Amino acid sequence: MKYVDEFRDRAVAEKLAATIAEEAKGGHDYYFMEFCGGHTHAIFRYGVQDLMPANVHFVHGPGCPVCVLPVRRLDDAVELAERHGAILCSYGDMMRVPGTRQRSLIKAKADGADIRMVYSTMDALKIARDNPDRQVVFFAIGFETTTPPTAVAVLQAEKEGLKNFSVFVNHVLTPAAIGHILDSEDFAPGGPARIDGFLGPSHVSAVIGSKPYEAAAAHYQKPVVICGFEPLDVMQSVLMLIRQIKEGRCEVENEYTRVVTRDGNLKAQALVDEVLELRESFEWRGLGPVANSALRLKEKYAFYDAEKRFEISAKQSRETKSCECPAILRGVKKPTDCKLFGTVCTPDNPMGSCMVSSEGACAAYWTYGRFRNKDQAKQTEIA
């Protein structure tokens, strides 16, 4: 596959690994947060951590829109299907995430709710056209990458007069989350956790450009490298971060130049600005309320807003006790620090979103990494 295979080239990886090892020498440890779950996934899928020297560490961030969706919003989505009899259209990622009392979309579907998995908003629009007598709600999640398609869908619905279509908007914003993490006590100097630099999101940046990170880099004095999705991109970006730190720079650099520009996709941004606006505050699972971090439909498009069209009840939504997803999402704890990890909480029986989502740190640890930890555990027992 063009533009894919070249960036997974093993020979180049080995050479880059040698360069990184050489440049990282010097007694310092480097802690880099890969903000996005897609990077976590790539790191584990290709075993990138095996090619890093021992003093370079990845800190897994909250960049998984599935993981950070508050339990309450998931419960609301289930209610739209169950109580209001709407056809709820959802991306595959959300189907197994456990809500309150472990209730997921897939379980609600098994109990008779009309919940349908879709690949695209275009599929949801088609379902609305094909079922004029039913209400069709699109469960919109995702960061800035996935927001423009939702905006297009709303405009398309308006153009066609699709009165039975509405959107349950849960889009969240990346730079706000990065700022929130860095503002927290966890990452204050001398605090329990540490981040020396960020691997910036690939496709969020394709839409918003690299400009929005410049203020954060300057304010928090942390280098950011916008990093592509393939394993060689991750390695090249790590090298660029190490070089910035050694040279005392705190800039936003772009490794993913084949897709990302400083301004981003202006057409997509304009469409989003037309249809959506900032919410003052939005609760993120694990991070709590974050100001100016999420979007909702503008008043102009209120007709298509599922939150306005349907009465959604106030709920007692609960995180599972002892679930450490909040701390894990902030990069403060590792999955193995959670009491439930691997015992009660497994992919078979996920207690929290970090285990369900293919991007979640817990899922990644379980799927790709636990043998490593087992070896380490064995060592500690013997020692």
Add this chain to the structure above:
Amino acid sequence: MCLAIPAKIVSVDESDATAIVSLEGIKKKISTALIEDAAIGDYVLVHVGYALNKLSEDEAQRTLDLMREGGLLGEELAEITEGSQ
């Protein structure tokens, strides 16, 4: 960052802002509502059925060269290190 894959545009339908992209023989209809001037032969990043951005051939090549250069440096360094042992 979300799952997006580069694919080549093989036909364009301006009437409904869609295009057909091809990847190793797989063809899929996608929306071009988010990009300008979609043309046959363009490579685009496809995410949830939409073309998000075009890919720059020049930048892709430049990035690859940079990576390979980063590697060459490693090779030279290894020779130096081995030589001095």
Add this chain to the structure above:
Amino acid sequence: MSDMTSGPSTLTGSVDMTHGGGGRAMAELIRTLFQKHFSNPVLDQGNDGALVALPPGRVVISTDSHVITPLFFPGGDIGALSINGTVNDVAMMGAKPLYLSVGFILEEGFPLADLERIVISMAAAAKAADVTIATGDTKVVEKGKGDGVFISTTGIGVVPEGVKTSGDNARPGQAVLVSGTIGDHGVAILSKRESLEFETEIVSDCAALNGMIANMLAAVPNITTLRDPTRGGLAATLNEIASASKVGMMLEESAIPIRPDVSAACEFLGLDALYVANEGKLICICEEADANRLVDIMRAHPLGENAARIGTVIADDAHLVQMRTGFGGTRVVDWIAGEQLPRIC
């Protein structure tokens, strides 16, 4: 690769409750449809059960029920699947498949023309696999209580002397082989599924493997394990074996055969091909010394042209299936809970 497209049907009308009533309507359906296409001396005995003679040897019996949708897909249909699936399960035990029973649960309103297409397909599959459909059964359920048609098949075979394949006997040092490209069937099915459809030439690999297996066992009677990676794909099957045998495995990603278009489809949808179903492939675990010979034997057969050695059984208390990635690192190929779902993140 199977060439089993179901032939055309001249029947009109659809299944109704009288077809399952045991009376003349049912007898007529059996005669004009099932008996017409399945006819053979055993089936034509026409009793409630079939009297068959078995050659000497240990007997293997296996059963499977088929509920797939869509019923017709590129490269096959529920009928071919029902025959090949059970033939394969019997053959994976090291047995020569001899007889099958077939049971149909038909939904009221199901078009007879579609039923005939399926039956023609089954007859062709049985012929290609050289097995006899010995006996059958038909029931009809009310509209809304079925999915068009469900098919259940049970197969009987006999294991030659000296052969004993099983999933719990894999040992460190043995080789792991696969008979061809992975993910073809699952992707072919997905390509037709609403909301995921894409245009492709990928067809299901649905096929009966007993002929190829016979060649393999004739050359190497002490093959340790044969299993077909159906639902859950290569990953599920290898994990089952690792767990049952209490061993680990180390695979080489670059050695696993996969068609570029199947790989691309998986990329589009965010799927891992290791977890995608196959219906005409097998995994073989054998002694290291026999690995090359078995790969050659598979490659010499039309259904094994892309056979390859993909890994080695290793000692591992955690019973993990691991893989050296094409990139150079190592990852675990986990045993996932349910079905893999497409993702956007």
